[in-house]
Amino acid sequence: MTKSTLLFVLVLLCLVAYRFGCHRSMQVASGRIKNLHSLPGYYGFFVALWCGVPAVILLLCWLMFEGAVINHLVIASLPDELRNQPPEQLGLIINDVRNVVGGRETSTASPAIQQAATEYLRLRSLSDALLAALALSVAVIGGLIAGWRIQPLLRARNKVEGASMLFLIACSLVAIFTTVGIVFSVLFESIRFFQLVPITEFLFGTEWSPQMAIRADQVGSSGAFGAVPLFTGTLLISAIAMAVAVPIGLLSAIYLAEYATPRVRAIGKPLLEILAGVPTVVYGFFAALTVAPFVRDAAQALGLQASSESALAAGLVMGVMIIPFVSSLSDDFINAVPQSLRDGAYALGATQSETIRNVVIPAALPGIVGGILLAVSRAIGETMIVVMAAGLAANLTVNPLQAVTTVTTQIVTLLVGDQEFDSPKTLAAFALGLVLFLATLALNIIAMHIVRKYREQYE
Amino acid sequence: MNNEATQVLPRRTADVVSASLRRRHAAERRFRLYGLISIGAGILMLIILLVSIFGKGYRAFSQTYVGLDVHFDPAVVDPDGRRSQDALATADYDALLKRSLGELFPEVTERQDKRALHRLVSAGASYTVRDEVLAHPELVGGASRIWVAAGPDVDMLEKGYVDRDAAEAERRMKDRELAWVDKLKAEGRLERRFNVKFFTAGDSRDPEQAGIWGALMGSLYTVLVTLVLSLPIGVAAAIYLEEFAPRNHWVDFIEVNINNLAAVPSIVFGLLGLAVFINFFGVPRSSPLVGGLVLTLMTLPVIIIAARSALKAVPPSIREAAMGVGASPMQTVFHHVVPLAMPGMLTGAIIGMSRALGESAPLLMIGMVAFIVDIPHSVFDPATVLPVQIYLWADSPERGFVERTSAAILVLLAFLILMNGTAVYLRRRFERRW
Numbered sequence: 040m041t042k043s044t045l046l047f048v049l050v051l052l053c054l055v056a057y058r059f060g061c062h063r064s065m066q067v068a069s070g071r072i073k074n075l076h077s078l079p080g081y082y083g084f085f086v087a088l089w090c091g092v093p094a095v096i097l098l099l100c101w102l103m104f105e106g107a108v109i110n111h112l113v114i115a116s117l118p119d120e121l122r123n124q125p126p127e128q129l130g131l132i133i134n135d136v137r138n139v140v141g142g143r144e145t146s147t148a149s150p151a152i153q154q155a156a157t158e159y160l161r162l163r164s165l166s167d168a169l170l171a172a173l174a175l176s177v178a179v180i181g182g183l184i185a186g187w188r189i190q191p192l193l194r195a196r197n198k199v200e201g202a203s204m205l206f207l208i209a210c211s212l213v214a215i216f217t218t219v220g221i222v223f224s225v226l227f228e229s230i231r232f233f234q235l236v237p238i239t240e241f242l243f244g245t246e247w248s249p250q251m252a253i254r255a256d257q258v259g260s261s262g263a264f265g266a267v268p269l270f271t272g273t274l275l276i277s278a279i280a281m282a283v284a285v286p287i288g289l290l291s292a293i294y295l296a297e298y299a300t301p302r303v304r305a306i307g308k309p310l311l312e313i314l315a316g317v318p319t320v321v322y323g324f325f326a327a328l329t330v331a332p333f334v335r336d337a338a339q340a341l342g343l344q345a346s347s348e349s350a351l352a353a354g355l356v357m358g359v360m361i362i363p364f365v366s367s368l369s370d371d372f373i374n375a376v377p378q379s380l381r382d383g384a385y386a387l388g389a390t391q392s393e394t395i396r397n398v399v400i401p402a403a404l405p406g407i408v409g410g411i412l413l414a415v416s417r418a419i420g421e422t423m424i425v426v427m428a429a430g431l432a433a434n435l436t437v438n439p440l441q442a443v444t445t446v447t448t449q450i451v452t453l454l455v456g457d458q459e460f461d462s463p464k465t466l467a468a469f470a471l472g473l474v475l476f477l478a479t480l481a482l483n484i485i486a487m488h489i490v491r492k493y494r495e496q497y498e
Numbered sequence: 499m500n501n502e503a504t505q506v507l508p509r510r511t512a513d514v515v516s517a518s519l520r521r522r523h524a525a526e527r528r529f530r531l532y533g534l535i536s537i538g539a540g541i542l543m544l545i546i547l548l549v550s551i552f553g554k555g556y557r558a559f560s561q562t563y564v565g566l567d568v569h570f571d572p573a574v575v576d577p578d579g580r581r582s583q584d585a586l587a588t589a590d591y592d593a594l595l596k597r598s599l600g601e602l603f604p605e606v607t608e609r610q611d612k613r614a615l616h617r618l619v620s621a622g623a624s625y626t627v628r629d630e631v632l633a634h635p636e637l638v639g640g641a642s643r644i645w646v647a648a649g650p651d652v653d654m655l656e657k658g659y660v661d662r663d664a665a666e667a668e669r670r671m672k673d674r675e676l677a678w679v680d681k682l683k684a685e686g687r688l689e690r691r692f693n694v695k696f697f698t699a700g701d702s703r704d705p706e707q708a709g710i711w712g713a714l715m716g717s718l719y720t721v722l723v724t725l726v727l728s729l730p731i732g733v734a735a736a737i738y739l740e741e742f743a744p745r746n747h748w749v750d751f752i753e754v755n756i757n758n759l760a761a762v763p764s765i766v767f768g769l770l771g772l773a774v775f776i777n778f779f780g781v782p783r784s785s786p787l788v789g790g791l792v793l794t795l796m797t798l799p800v801i802i803i804a805a806r807s808a809l810k811a812v813p814p815s816i817r818e819a820a821m822g823v824g825a826s827p828m829q830t831v832f833h834h835v836v837p838l839a840m841p842g843m844l845t846g847a848i849i850g851m852s853r854a855l856g857e858s859a860p861l862l863m864i865g866m867v868a869f870i871v872d873i874p875h876s877v878f879d880p881a882t883v884l885p886v887q888i889y890l891w892a893d894s895p896e897r898g899f900v901e902r903t904s905a906a907i908l909v910l911l912a913f914l915i916l917m918n919g920t921a922v923y924l925r926r927r928f929e930r931r932w
Contacts (some may be wrong), residue, residue, distance in 0.1 A: 106780055200828040207742065210734035214755040214802070217795045221766055224773030287536045294533025311540050316914060318856030320885040321551070321907050324892045328900065329550045359543045366540075388515070390522050392529035413761060420763020422859035427892060447765050447859070454772065454863050472769040476762065483761045 045098070045171050049178060053091040056182040060086030063189050077196035085195040088202055090182035094174045101170050109162050116158045118151055225476060228469030235463045236264045241470060243267065247433035247444075249453060249464045264467055266474070268433040272443030276354045276425060277418040279439055283358025285411060288365025295366070296373040297395055308370070315363040323427030326356035331428055338440050345440040348430035354439065357424050364414050372406030373399060405493035412486035416479040422447040446471050551911075555904025561693040561706060562648040562656040564619055564682060566598040568627060569641040575631060576638055586631055586638075591624035595646070603678060614675055618682070620647035622707040645689065647706045650898045652679055656690065659897060696905065700871045701887065705898025708891070710906050712873045716786055716866070716881030717855060723790025723877055724797060724854045729847050731794070732801030733836075736843075739802070740809040741831050760799035767796045768863030776864060784865040784880040792860050797850035804846020808839040841928030845921045852917040856910065858885035884910045 064082035068074035075082070110133050114122060121132060132152070139156035140163075189195075233241070244265015291311060295304050331352035338345035345351075376399050384394040400407070430442030431452060453468035572579065575589045599615055600606070606615050623646035630644055631637055647653075651671050654660055656679075666673055682688050699709025735756075743749040771792035775781045781788045812835050820830040836843075861867075866882050867890060874881035882890070884906060891903040 103779075196826065200826060203828060204738075204742065207734045207738035210731045211738045211743070211752055213731055213735065213795075213798060214752055214759055217759055217770070217798070218755045220774050220795075221762065221770045224770050225766070228773060287539055290533045290536035291540055294530070294537055298530055298533060307537050307541070310544065311537070314540065314544055316852070316856075316918060317547070318858070318885050318910060318914070320856070320858045320888050320892075321547075321911070324888065324903060324907065325547050325550065327892065328554070329546075359540075359547075362540050362543075390526045392526045393522070395529070416761060417763075420765065422763070422765045422862075423889065426859075427889070447763070450765055450769070451859070451862050454769075455867055469769060469773070472766055476766050479761065479763055480758065483758055487757070 041167060042098070042102075042170070045167075045174060049091060049094055049098075049174065052094075052175070052178050052182070053087045056090035056178075056186075057083040057087040059182065059186055060084070060189065063186050064195070067189055068191050074191050076192055076194050077199075081195040081199050082189055082193070084199045085193075086182055086185040086189070088199065089185035090178045092202075093181050094178040097174050097177055098170070101166075101174075105166055105170075109159065109166060112162055113155055113159050117155055121151055221476065225469050225473040228466050229473045232463060232466035232470045235466065240264060241266050241467075245435055247449075249449070249467055262463060264463065266446075266471065268435040269444060269446050269449055269471070270474075271435060271437065272350065272429070272433070273419055273445040273447075275350050275437055275439065275443055276357065276429060276445060277415060279351060279354025280357035280361055280418045281411070281415060283355055284361035284365050284414060287358075288362045288414075289369050289407065291362070292366040292369035292373060293395060293400075296370050297391065297399070308367075311363045311366055313363075314359060315367075317360070319360065319421065319423040320427075322356050322360050323423040323425075326352050326424055326428035330356055334440070343440060346430065346442045348428060348442045349440050350429060350443045351439040353425050353429040356428065357418055357421055360421070360424070361414050361418060364417060365410060368410030368413070369403070369407050372403040372410070375406070376402045405489050409486040409490035412482050412489070416482035416486075419482070420447065420475060420479050422451060426451050446475050450475070551904045551907050553904075555901055555906075555908050557657045558696060558901040558905035559693050560657075560690045561695065562653040563645040563689045563691050564648045564652070565643050565645050565687040565689065566595065566619070567601070567641055568594050568598045568644045570594065570631060570638045571597075572639050581635055581638065583632065586635065587628065589628070589631075591627040591631075594627060595619060595623055603681075611674070614672075615678065617649045618652055618675075618678060620649050620706045621704050622702075623647055645691075647695070648688070650705050650896060651675070652688075653706055654897050655679055656688065657901075696902070700873050701869060701882070701890070702871065705894075705896050705902055708899070708902055710884065710887060710909060712870060713882050713884045713887035713906070714909075716789075716870075716874050717883040717885075719786035719874060719877050719881065720789040720793065720861075720883050721851055721855050723786055724793040725847070725851055727790065727794040728797050728801055728850065732798050732847070732850075733805050733843055735798070736802045736805035736809060737831060737836065740806045741835065742827070756799050756802055759795075760803065764796060764857060765859045765863065767792050768860030770795070771860060771864045782878055782880075784868050784870070784882075785878050786874065786881050786883075787877040788864050789861050789866055789881075789883065790877070792864060793854040793857060796857065796860065797854050800850040800853065801843075801846050804849065805839070805843045808842025808846065809835060811842060812838045838930070841924050845925050848917050848921040848924070852914050852921075855917070856885055856914060858883070858889055861886050862889070884913075 060083035061079045063086075064075055064079045065072075072079065113133065113136060114129055117132070122129075124132075132155070135152050136155045136159050139152060140159050241264050244263065245267045246263040246265045247268050248263045291307075295307055299307060327348070331348055334349055334352045334355070335345045335347050380398050380402060381394050384398045385391075389397070425445045425448050429445060429448060431444050431448065432442045433444050433449075434441050436443065450468045450471050453464055453471075571594065574593055575591075576585055577589075578585060596612075596616055599618065600612075603615060606612055626646045627644055630642075648656070651660075655671060655676070660669055660671055662669075662676065671679075679688070695707065696709045698711050699707060700712030702708040739749065739753065743752075771788060775788050775791055776783055781791065816834055816838065817830050820834045821827075825833065861883060865880075866886050868880060868882065869890070870880050870882050872879070888903055888906050888910065891899045891906065
């Protein structure tokens with residue numbers, strides 16, 4: 040029985056268990072619900088939970104360890120000259136075996152591998168059969184025990200509700216597990232990277248060329264991991280993006296919140312928000328194919344040197360992407376400023392624009408600044424636009440017409456494709472990921488702090 | 499001097515104000531104008547973006563076909579004369595196509611010219627002929643006009659991308675090739691048809707053979723995994739936090755984590771998926787399963803935040819009434835509050851899903867950029883998704899892929915508009931004011 044069939048059978052068993060529980064509760068209550076502590080449905084759920092949950096837990100544990108155990112047994116079954124090899128070689132052999140099992144390369148495999156594949160298949164079907172037998176018996180026994188425990192005074196509702204509460208709590212813990220997972224996955228690999236490359240070189244070095252040589256005597260075999268050009272490139276593009284997004288976003292928000300008639304607002308706001316819903320890969324394509332050549336031609340018309348992939352093109356498009364982010368956040372904060380403040384300013388004879396500039400904006404400023412910081416963190420973490428339009432050359436420059444590279448671009452180029460998992464080249468991507476995570480985390484915390492601490496409370 | 503100064507001094511405030519009024523009103527108008535210009539700029543960008551992509555992409559929905567009179571020579575198609583499907587399936591249909599092209603242009607004899615001639619039809623054209631023969635075995639021995647996809651250069655010429663007036667050395671198609679195409683056209687052997695292949699084929703190295711069906715199925719499976727995992731988990735987490743959680747440090751910590759995860763760059767989720775799901779748990783690389791897992795973690799905060807505000811919008815009186823007739827807290831929430839909050843939760847889920855559908859950066863990390871021709875049939879098969887397919891095609895140098903990229907973007911945008919439209923409709927339809 041394959042695992043998906045097993046899962047299906049388990050679901051069916053749970054349904055049967057539910058019916059059994061309902062039926063049995065009515066039986067022990069001699070057919071009258073008022074004799075029961077809970078409604079019959081709760082007894083049904085009670086039995087179904089006892090039937091399904093232990094079996095599913097068993098299934099998950101089995102899945103976690105099955106691969107490792109089977110690999111071990113297959114290796115043990117190999118002939119001696121294949122078995123007594125370093126772990127990497129054994130990994131390759133296992134890979135070959137899997138390929139044969141998957142039917143991908145049957146012709147080239149040696150007889151020993153063929154035999155191992157047969158063994159692998161045998162073990163896998165054995166494991167499936169064993170799992171099915173165990174899981175089904177656990178399910179049936181659990182269901183029967185629960186059914187046997189049903190009595191009129193059994194507090195089934197409380198037990199089922201307790202189980203549901205556990206599920207709710209577990210789901211809300213997923214966020215914590217995700218954060219822990221992120222921190223650990225980038226931290227461990229980064230520590231391995233910093234054992235190979237000193238952290239000072241990474242943070243302060245000005246040379247970035249992560250190519251690793253295939254032969255030891257090749258030119259540039261060591262690779263250089265100074266990330267300063269990446270940081271400046273990221274900041275340059277983010278600065279250009281913010282220079283586009285902040286004025287346009289802020290002024291649009293002011294107009295929409297203060298001047299616009301309800302009709303204009305109802306049309307303008309969603310239109311601007313479409314910009315936020317366009318996938319970033321579309322912006323990347325637009326930047327690479329339309330904006331970058333335009334920027335290059337415009338610069339050449341002005342007699343300037345520009346490369347075909349420039350920080351300016353990527354930054355401009357990224358700015359457009361961030362406009363709705365700035366505008367909708369600012370809009371919220373401007374709307375939160377109470378009308379009495381505006382009325383006070385009008386009473387003193389201020390025009391509407393004077394009121395906005397001298398009263399509304401200062402009052403909304405903490406919120407706006409927080410929103411802008413969040414937008415900056417989004418710009419720093421944006422990937423597709425810069426991957427497609429900013430280039431790969433790690434130039435240490437502030438000239439927006441040159442190609443620069445960014446942290447996210449380098450993570451993508453280092454990790455796309457097949458790599459071994461212990462070279463500094465691959466590990467560098469995780470170190471960059473750590474920097475990225477910490478930088479955006481710091482920005483988010485500062486933004487939240489500003490919003491919370493300096494936000495005016497009006498009542 | 500003194501005299502003049504004393505004359506100015508007794509000016510009334512009203513005079514000062516009226517003197518500056520014109521300036522202040524001008525400033526007012528300018529400020530208003532800046533706002534209008536900004537909104538206009540934003541909307542203009544949107545229009546430029548859409549128009550430029552539509553302008554590049556709409557032509558990919560059609561494809562040029564060449565009609566060739568193919569003689570199904572039994573000696574080539576069915577050498578042993580048994581009409582077996584195997585023999586028919588493996589015959590050398592390229593030779594047939596070359597022969598019919600040769601008959602059309604008998605003057606072409608040079609080896610190099612012949613190769614150029616054969617490029618008039620797509621590299622995959624022989625499969626069209628094969629399928630035709632397999633479907634109608636009675637064709638063997640006879641002759642018939644078969645419409646096959648034109649080669650990329652002919653297609654580009656027909657769609658107007660090739661400048662006929664440019665010097666011969668500067669364009670891809672030489673004069674003699676143009677002459678061939680003109681002759682085909684004059685004989686009515688060139689036709690633009692709706693590009694069915696674009697919607698039914700998987701990826702390919704040849705633009706005229708490449709389609710989005712594989713990526714579309716990959717996207718479907720990935721979003722399905724994301725939906726199945728993130729909707730129940732997100733809603734459950736929101737219910738706990740909004741309805742049951744005590745106010746303590748632990749719960750605060752969970753909330754800070756959720757808000758923070760909503761702002762973590764998406765590519766970091768890709769690193770997480772690579773390190774944890776692929777390297778640690780051994781989930782198959784490039785599969786919709788691992789893509790869905792990563793996107794689940796990414797969309798969870800969005801869903802949780804939306805679901806919480808939907809729950810918050812349900813007035814306390816509903817809860818009090820349920821408690822009043824003796825419902826337990828759990829029954830109150832599941833029988834009364836959640837059904838009322840459901841439309842809001844679904845809207846949030848749809849918005850989360852549409853974001854997941856358009857996401858590509860984390861999927862690059864977990865191997866969904868692989869070149870995959872096959873259509874995935876389950877969540878374990880290697881697959882790519884629509885945004886990543888767009889990224890892959892955008893990198894291809896052939897002119898034919900540019901229009902295909904834009905067309906794929908149009909398809910993606912159509913899906914996003916559909917999803918967001920549904921969300922807006924749900925919000926309008928089920929919105930309740932208490």
